[in-house]
Amino acid sequence: MNRKVSESIVETVHIVRPNHLNGAERLFGGILMQWIDEVAALAAKRHSHRNVITASVDDLRFLKGAYQKDVIVIRGKVTYVGRTSMEVKVDSYVENIDGERVLINRAYFTMVALDGSDRPVEVPGLELTTDEERQEWERAKQRRGIRIHRKDNF
Numbered sequence: 001m002n003r004k005v006s007e008s009i010v011e012t013v014h015i016v017r018p019n020h021l022n023g024a025e026r027l028f029g030g031i032l033m034q035w036i037d038e039v040a041a042l043a044a045k046r047h048s049h050r051n052v053i054t055a056s057v058d059d060l061r062f063l064k065g066a067y068q069k070d071v072i073v074i075r076g077k078v079t080y081v082g083r084t085s086m087e088v089k090v091d092s093y094v095e096n097i098d099g100e101r102v103l104i105n106r107a108y109f110t111m112v113a114l115d116g117s118d119r120p121v122e123v124p125g126l127e128l129t130t131d132e133e134r135q136e137w138e139r140a141k142q143r144r145g146i147r148i149h150r151k152d153n154f
């Protein structure tokens with residue numbers, strides 16, 4: 001059974017606290033990486049209804065810093081599925097008091113669904129309902145090609 005992209009969407013919200021800061025008084029990158037990995041896993045679980053693991057992360061980009069008391073919104077959705085793997089795009093924003101969101105990080109995760117014996121297992125197909133989703137799928141196909149090439153040359 002196919003599932004829609006919208007069924008996989010996950011959004012989490014964090015407030016940057018003193019224990020999240022690095023020596024430069026900015027949000028520590030490792031904390032944000034943990035938060036986005038959790039969102040990627042939740043989105044992949046919503047799509048596959050399986051336990052999942054992170055196989056790889058690519059194009060992880062820190063575009064802007066975040067600071068104490070900033071509100072961080074992290075949004076993930078499945079953009080592509082293979083046989084057992086799913087690509088999850090995760091965007092992170094700082095949301096200001098007016099609700100405006102400024103993109104601070106983007107990453108593409110490859111998550112693999114596991115069966116009860118922790119072996120990769122087939123995932124449902126992805127139903128694309130908008131032009132944006134179809135464009136994202138095409139771009140994801142290219143990223144998958146690059147990933148497979150990189151993996152073969154690791």
Ligand SMILES: CC(C)(COP(=O)(O)OP(=O)(O)OC[C@H]1O[C@@H](n2cnc3c(N)ncnc32)[C@H](O)[C@@H]1OP(=O)(O)O)[C@@H](O)C(=O)NCCC(=O)NCCS
Nearest residue numbers: 053054055056081082083084085086110112120147148151
């Ligand atoms: C991810 C993992 C299951 C892949 O194992 P494998 O023996 O390569 O399995 P397969 O060849 O059947 O690959 C399974 C899927 O993962 C994809 N894949 C495997 N390695 C990948 C990589 N480095 N990047 C992107 N996709 C990858 C394959 O393309 C395949 O996708 P598909 O079924 O949609 O075509 C295995 O490497 C693993 O368990 N890694 C550890 C993951 C982990 O512990 N993560 C937690 C982070 S600390």
